[in-house]
Amino acid sequence: MSQPINYVAPVFPTPAGTQHNDGMTLRDYFAAAALKGQAHRFAHPHEHRELLAQDCYDIADAMIKAREAK
Numbered sequence: 643m644s645q646p647i648n649y650v651a652p653v654f655p656t657p658a659g660t661q662h663n664d665g666m667t668l669r670d671y672f673a674a675a676a677l678k679g680q681a682h683r684f685a686h687p688h689e690h691r692e693l694l695a696q697d698c699y700d701i702a703d704a705m706i707k708a709r710e711a712k
Contacts, residue, residue: 652667652668653666653667653668653670653671669699669702669703673695673701673702674698676701676702676705680694680698681694
């Protein structure tokens with residue numbers, strides 16, 4: 643069963659019944675990883691925050707799709 647791209651699966655899941663904040667989603671984790679590789683594209687990344695953020699989430703979405711296709 644495939645989940646929508648913006649699903650909120652936790653990055654570090656815990657056993658059933660454990661109560662705590664799951665933190666960031668897998669999509670957020672992938673976007674953060676993409677940011678590390680994408681920030682070098684701009685001489686002044688802080689001037690292109692919105693574009694950079696959108697690119698990173700686009701990459702994260704592609705990573706999730708590739709992960710589901712296997």
